[in-house]
Amino acid sequence: MQAYIRQKYGGPEVLSLGKFHKPSPKPDQLLVKVKAVSVNPLDWHGLRGTPYLIRLSMGLFKPKNSFLGADVSGIVEEVGSAITNFKPGDEVYGEINESGAGSFAEYVCVRQDFWAKKPANISHEEAAAAPIAALTAIQGLRDHGGLKAGQKVLINGASGGVGTYAVQIAKAMGAHVTAVCSTHKVDQANKLGADEVVDYTKSDLSTLNAKFDLIFDGVGNCEAKIAKRLLKPGGTCLLVGWGGFKHMAKFVLANVLVGKKWNLTFFTAKMNLDDLAYLSELLSSGKIKSIIDKQYAFEQLPQAVAYQEDGHASGKVIVTVNKPEHSS
Structure with missing residues (x-):
């Protein structure tokens, strides 16, 4: 071979x-x-x-x-x-x-x-x-982000390998989804089910007025001060994957300085059969697609x-x- x-x-x-x-x-x-x-x-x-x-x-x-x-x-x-x-x-x-x-x-x-x-x-x-990308989205949104039906989630990097699954899975969970991507990927985000789409080449995240229960940052470029302003009290900012240690360190410091008015977590997915079975159901039913x-x-x-x-x-x-x- x-x-x-x-x-x-x-x-x-x-x-x-x-x-x-x-x-x-x-x-x-x-x-x-x-x-x-x-x-x-x-x-x-x-x-x-x-x-x-x-x-x-x-x-x-x-x-x-x-x-x-x-x-x-x-x-x-x-x-x-x-x-x-x-x-x-x-x-x-x-x-x-x-x-x-x-x-x-x-x-x-x-x-x-x-x-x-x-x-x-x-x-x-x-x-x-x-496997890796979709389970990262599932475990991030559900387990680490605590996303519930009716809550609002901002998905930064909505057109990436993890982000495309995250948009679909968040919608399947009953959340209101705001997707962040570039101009030529706006149509794709809409087709995946995003309720609102932010074109980061035209609108900086700092200009958003909405408040979110969860920020799912799959890119690692959402600044701590912006996340703080966009999150509801007790909301969560989730840094997906590596994200860069310097970026994580800034968030950790910012989390301390604001007196833990919002939650910060970062993680990498762990394979398990229960989540893989759930993923298979989502894929076979057409609720999500690759x-x-x-x-x-x-x-x-x-x-x-x-x-x-x-x-x-x-x-x-x-x-x-x-x-x-x-x-x-």
């Missing part, structure tokens, strides 16, 4: 495509033939080893794990002896959470606890787009990583894995 690896930290240019033996599943694993993968900020942060604190776990001077990639959709080819929930031929999707593995490959061996059967009415590309900006062939994966890192993708960046079989 073929898979991408890297031997050092750096940009997409350090990725190389090599040939490896097809892995064999352990008793609690599935062997999955990969059909599609998505590229996330997590991938290029891991590729570059930034922010540098993550190197404490990933390897100080060079990465411990040569493989990259997390989101996958594919077909079960073989199951371990302890597997009871899946069988060969099942179409599945989920997240790679194994040490020494990555999704940027033609085959992966994975534990069943982070996987679900793919909804039959969506493609492998649409399924691969969802927005795909660009698709790349497997041999173009470094270009896909570069495009995602550039930060202008409207939705998800997908790589379709090569169809031909390769000998082991």
